[in-house]
Amino acid sequence: MTNPLDPDATPTTPLPYGTPDTPRLAVRGEARLEIDPETARILVTVTARGADRNAALTDLTRRNDEALTLIKSYGNAIEHLETGAFSITPQLTDKGRNERIRAYRGSVTLNATLNDFTSLGELTTRLADLELTHVAGPWWALRPDSPAHRAARTQAVHEAVQRARAYAEALGARLGALVELADLGAENAPTPAPRGAMGGYGMPPLPPEPGAAPGSAPALDLQPQRQTVHACVNARFTMTRPAL
Structure with missing residues (x-):
């Protein structure tokens, strides 16, 4: 900065790596927590x-209503329910001069997010038992506002301070002030890739053509998959003159 009492003074700025009397210390703090999931998506x-098209749409509408009714019957265990992709596609005979439509095939997808894992196994089994219904998942996750994310960031900051203090003490010095704290890659963070209609998991394969009607099956025993929460920060401090 410029001395206001001396207009001819040369402006001074802090050196990027500090001075012999006030060195700068750069460290990285990391935290990795293993947390039980909060939601499961199927x-x-x-x-x-x-x-013909009308027959396919009629059957599709009926089966879609059956699946929706079953999912909604679980009440508060269902945190989120939405309809995804819908399609109705003609199936043609062999290519050639006599090519014609021999049938229509339709499909509709439902995304359901549950917060009650005791109901998850039963619901997935009952859905899979419905006619021409395919179930994929579960995909375990934490909510975006989960306290686990804050806990990981806090732990990463504490790790950075402890590491910086250990370096300073190894030199016979003490930490001074925090100069900078940033998420790893915050300055040049890449743009997140857009997620697809299925939440980034892509479209599942269509179920096979109907065969023998499935019998009643017991509820699946689904074990929640623990989630890893990672946080990493870069921190820069000043410290007192080392005792070298």
Whole structure:
């Protein structure tokens, strides 16, 4: 900075690596926590096939309603429910001069997010037991505002301070002031890739053509997958003159 009492003074700025009397110290703090998931998402694909478009749509509508009714019957255990992709596709005979439509096949997807894992196994089994219904998942996750993210960031900052203090003490010095604290890569963070309609997991394969009707099955025993929460920060401090 410029001395206001001396207009001819040369402006001074702090050196990027400090001075012999006030060195700068740069460290990285990291934290990695293993947390039980808070939600589980399943993807339900209902299909129908008919000799004409109206028949396929009628069956698809009925099966979609059955799946929705079953999912909604679990009440507060369902945190989020939405309809994803819908399609109705003609299936053609072999290519050639006599090519024609021989059937129509339709599908609709449902995304359901549950917060009650005791109901998850039963619901997935009952959905899979429905006619021409395919179930994929579960995908375990933490909510974006989960306290686990804050806990990891706090632990990463504490780790940075402890590491910096240990370096300073090894030199016979003490930490002075915090100069900078930043998330790793915050200055040049890449733009997140857009997520697809299925939440980034892509479209599941359609279930096979109907065979023998499935019998009643017991509820699946689904074990939640623990989630890893990672935080990393870069920190820069000043410290007192080392005792070298």
